[in-house]
Amino acid sequence: MDESIYREQIIDLYEHPLNYGKLEPADFSYEEDNPLCGDVVRIDVRLDENNRVAEVAWSGDGCAISQASASLLTEEIKGMTLDEVRAFPKERLLELIGVPLSMARVKCALLSLKVLKAGAYGMPDPEILRKQTNQTEE
């Protein structure tokens, strides 16, 4: 039978995840689970002075698809601006995973992106933060 969803890359990433760990402190962190299966993904991001992703780490527990997706996503967003992260299209992540997924498994695949975006949108705009800081200093 067709086992294409468990192609080499997915199993490799499941065995040896990329960017696995935690960043403390981080500019934004977010964690969420998939209520269907209980998979958990947390993503921590540090931005540089230009609001680009300088460091990113993910941690969690779940199936091969959700874990491989977190590795691929965190690898892909390095160097992206906060706005680019917020606009990251889910089609791009599915393309990176590159295997045909059933509807239930698409949720596994997109869990890391959901977590990343919730973190990115939840973070106050750094420009506004800077202005606020300047105002207090004044």
Next chain:
Amino acid sequence: MYGFFLVPADFFGIFWVMTMFDVDKIRADFPVLQEEVYPGVPLVYLDSAASSQKPLVVIEAMNEYYRRYNANVHRGIHRLSEEATNAYEGARERIARFINAAESCEIIYVRNATEGFNLVAYSWGRANIKPGDEILLTEMEHHANIVPWQLLVQEKGAVLRYVPFNEDGTLDLSSLSELLTERTRLFSFTAVSNVFGTINPVKQLVDAAHAVGALVMVDAAQAVPHMAVDVQAWDCDFMAFSSHKMCGPTGIGVLYGKRELLEAMPPFMGGGDMIRRVRLDGSTWNDLPWKFEAGTPSIAEAIGLGTAVDYLTNLGMDNIHAHEQFITNYALEALSEVPGLKVYGPPANQKAGVAAFTLKGLHPHDISELLDKDGIAIRAGHHCAMPLHHKLGLAATARASFYLHTTTQEIDKLVISLHRARKIFRL
């Protein structure tokens, strides 16, 4: 009838199952079991605990209602309505006999077991639970037997308590004397765990609750489909189960309640059929069971459930249970040969046909996906029992569940497929 042969019970059971219970013949009754999931890959359905397959007689009974005598019940003075009403109420009588209820008016049609719990929580609970009262559950309950009570105690300022389970998936009965007190108004527990498969000592638990004056509600969703259930022998006050897990259709289930309790309870939902008289300034209620059946009910589904009850009765619940015990025994033995596999719950002789397991290095979702490629349907997840999984420190398990049509060959396929899954994951 074979009692005088004086053979050991296990041998007798297996001998009987092999000779008298014709699984091939039973399989032929289920259209879906003749299907291929993928070209050349026949279905191996090991997910009956989530929802069972339907024999042709059940499908046909519902079709026949729609094709030949479709009409509303309890309303029309015409032949079709009369025939529909007879079929709908006849099903209720057979269901009552099936679980040995004293009267058929103690059988309330609901949508599923979940609605049964909600009905009791809203109707009995709202009228009887006061601040400081306690409702006792167990840590192995399905969400259907947790969340309705959580909503109730929040509203009433009452307290929920839980009987813990032991490492082997049996209830910690030693905690009962402490947890059942004069404050306990209701003890609601499952007869059979949908994860561990544990067959709980229902009668013992009912007696312990009654001894402190508490009422008892039994979750029989995993019991009624698989073994003979006698509500009068158990002496439970309420019991709920779903049709779709016992060869019947979705959209219907049963709440059993003792007559005097149901009579004293206010209605759950208002509308047609549940009233005796409606005036603009108020209404009076219909008799049992219709007081709890507002609006046009699931007529075809009730007829389908009645036919499922006939089907199971003809095969004999004790025979079905013996077959499942045989299969469960075989499955636990076979699964123990898969490296890194751990089955949760008690040994086969204390367990219904459920094997929830984990496989080291493989997430339950991946297991399920890989088995599916071999046509094998299992469930992966928390099986609506998150507190149970949380206590085990697990997010999810894989669960294979067995029914009257499960064969040893299907268990062999499961084991082969699990070995293959390990290989794909380089284990």
